[in-house]
Amino acid sequence: MIIVRLDRVLADRKMPLGKLADEIGVSIVNLSNLKTGKVKAVRFSTLDAICKALDCQPGDILEYAPDDPAE
Amino acid sequence: MIIVRLDRVLADRKMPLGKLADEIGVSIVNLSNLKTGKVKAVRFSTLDAICKALDCQPGDILEYAPDDPAE
DNA sequence: AATTATTTAATGTTTATCATTAAATAATTA
């Protein structure tokens, strides 16, 4: 399972989601969907813009978690 | 710019691309496109399958490189 | 209580993965 950890980086930077949306030109609705795991893919253009704006790496935002065999 | 570093991880694991394709059920053509930077997005399902098969993290495969201001 | 921020929902457009087939290169091995 791929987990999106945008919230962590935003919290670190103390940046509200709306500001990121303004800066990178992606609607806040879509960033919210990304942040809350409602999205099934990312465009590199979006990931790139986020990494640039937040000065971070894809690995700070995306995490792979092996699925629990109990599930 | 987002750089795909699949080749590195495959080399580490000594796994040919075709074998990864078989294991995760994504065509070798598409994996080749991903590996050689011809793709503009990834589905999390694909990234997930790759991470599982290669036992790695998204950050091992995706890298953000700030674009050279000279360009 | 009022304001600001975020999420959810719904709809429509556009972009791009992904499969498939086939041919062209590249790399490896005999």
Place this chain on the structure above:
DNA sequence: TAATTATTTAATGATAAACATTAAATAATT
């Protein structure tokens, strides 16, 4: 260097999903 195997490139078409936008509902902050 010939043969084999692996990878890349190209082209086409179907399907999936990002993304914008609007509006309403929550949630969080002041």
